[in-house]
Structures are given as structure tokens and as C-alpha cells.
Amino acid sequence: MKIKLVSAALAMCFSCTGYHAQAATIVDAKTIRITGPANDYLQIAELVAKDYNDANVAPTAATSAFSNYPNSDPNYYGPQNLVDGVVDDQDDLYHSAGTGPNEFAQLTFAAPQSLSSLTLFGRVVLATGRNIYNVEIRNAADALLYSGTFDARTAPATVNFDVAGPGVPEPATWAMMLGGFAFAGAASRRRRSAQVRYV
Numbered sequence: 001m002k003i004k005l006v007s008a009a010l011a012m013c014f015s016c017t018g019y020h021a022q023a024a025t026i027v028d029a030k031t032i033r034i035t036g037p038a039n040d041y042l043q044i045a046e047l048v049a050k051d052y053n054d055a056n057v058a059p060t061a062a063t064s065a066f067s068n069y070p071n072s073d074p075n076y077y078g079p080q081n082l083v084d085g086v087v088d089d090q091d092d093l094y095h096s097a098g099t100g101p102n103e104f105a106q107l108t109f110a111a112p113q114s115l116s117s118l119t120l121f122g123r124v125v126l127a128t129g130r131n132i133y134n135v136e137i138r139n140a141a142d143a144l145l146y147s148g149t150f151d152a153r154t155a156p157a158t159v160n161f162d163v164a165g166p167g168v169p170e171p172a173t174w175a176m177m178l179g180g181f182a183f184a185g186a187a188s189r190r191r192r193s194a195q196v197r198y199v
Contacts, residue, residue, distance in 0.1 A: 025162040028112035030140040032061075034120070035104045037129045042096040042103045044133065045121040046087040049107070052116050052163055058083045061107035068098030079105050087121040087156070112140060117160045122152035133157070 032049065036042035049058040063079035077095035082105055086092045096103040115137070122131025131153045137146040150157035 024146045026113075026115040026137055026145050028139045029115050029137050029145060030109055030112050031136075031138050032107040032118070033104050033136045033138070034106070035101065035134045036096070037132060038101045039099060040128075040130050041099055042105060042133075043093055043123045043130045044082055044105060045093040045123055046085070046119075047082045047107065047121075048117075048119040049113070049115055050117045050119075052114055054116070057109070057113050057115075058107060059085070061109045063094075063105070063107055065094065065096065065103075065105045067096045067103055068100060082107065088124050093123055115161055116163055117158055119156050119158040120150045120152050121156045128153065 029049075032047070034042070034044060034047070047058050048056050049061075051057050061083065063082050065079040077093065077097070079094050081092055082094050084092065094105050096105075118135065118137075120133050120135070131151070133150040133152065135146070135148055135150055136144060138144055146159075146161070148159060150159070
């Protein structure tokens with residue numbers, strides 16, 4: 001009985017501190033890399049990366065790309081079009097010049113960013129497998145913060161990240177946690193004194 005009480009109290013405490021199962025929390029993101037289908041071109045109309053103030057920080061990042069072939073028209077299809085604010089112009093997007101798994105587009109932030117969401121817009125006039133993206137977000141030490149697949153064939157694809165990171169709990173959380181431990185201790189003392197009385 002005592003073990004059950006303590007376990008319940010500990011579960012209550014840890015559920016209050018944010019140590020429960022949760023979606024990815026993106027803190028200190030340095031790069032966002034997008035790859036596409038293994039046997040097709042990579043095309044992205046726009047990338048929107050919002051911080052916790054709901055501001056799109058993607059335009060603050062440097063854009064780059066790797067393609068197996070030189071791009072024939074970088075003004076129309078270059079990586080700068082990832083963050084130009086145009087989401088529905090078929091000629092104002094990033095489009096790789098080659099195909100294959102080595103093709104990628106990338107955003108690199110000058111200062112690490114904490115992200116609340118990421119949205120990718122596919123090419124409106126061509127809702128094919130080219131609008132399915134593999135995304136990796138990494139920090140400055142190149143540690144993987146997030147990896148996932150976005151399907152933007154028929155609509156923009158968005159993933160929302162947890163706002164609360166696993167950092168230091170807030171004062172209210174500490175109070176709840178200490179209250180849980182106090183409850184466990186009081187229950188344990190009550191149980192012990194009841195056993196002593198009836199022995």
C-alpha cells in the first residue's frame with residue numbers, strides 16, 4: 001500500500017514538471033534541411049518557421065541548396081525563394097536542378113532559434129510526390145532536434161512543436177511537486193502510526 005501511495009505521488013509530481021510524453025521541443029535550432037523524393041525533383045514554394053512570439057523567423061536565415069547539376073535559372077528557382085513570402089507562384093519557388101537523395105535545400109540561422117511551428121508550401125500547380133518533404137532540424141552542434149515527413153501535395157503541411165521545454169520548472173510547478181512529496185510523506189506517516197497502534 002505504501003509503495004502504491006508513493007508511486008502515485010511521484011507520478012503526479014513528474015506529470016506536473018513536463019516530463020510526460022510530448023512532441024518535439026525545438027530550442028536552439030541552427031539549421032533546417034529539406035530533402036525530397038529519392039527519384040524526383042525537390043520543389044518548395046515557401047517555408048515558414050515561427051518562433052514562440054508567432055513571428056516568422058525564416059526570412060532571417062541564410063538559404064542554400066545542393067543540386068547534382070547547376071541550376072539553369074537561379075533567379076526563378078534558387079533557394080532564396082524559400083523565404084520570399086510568395087507561396088503560390090509556380091515560377092517563384094525553390095526547384096532543384098537534379099533528382100536524387102543528395103538534393104537538398106537548407107536554412108541556416110545566424111543565431112539559434114526556438115521554434116513553435118514549421119510550415120512547408122508545395123507547388124500549387126503540381127500536387128505530386130515532389131511536394132512530400134523530409135525535414136531535419138539540427139542545433140549548432142549538429143545534434144538532431146527533429147526529423148519528420150511533410151505531405152504538402154494538397155495543402156500546406158505544418159507541424160507544431162511543444163512550447164514548454166524540459167528546462168527548469170516554473171515556481172508553480174515546484175509548488176505542486178513539493179505538495180505531492182508532502183502528500184506522500186503524510187500518507188506514509190499516517191499509515192505507519194496506524195500500524196503501530198494496532199500491533
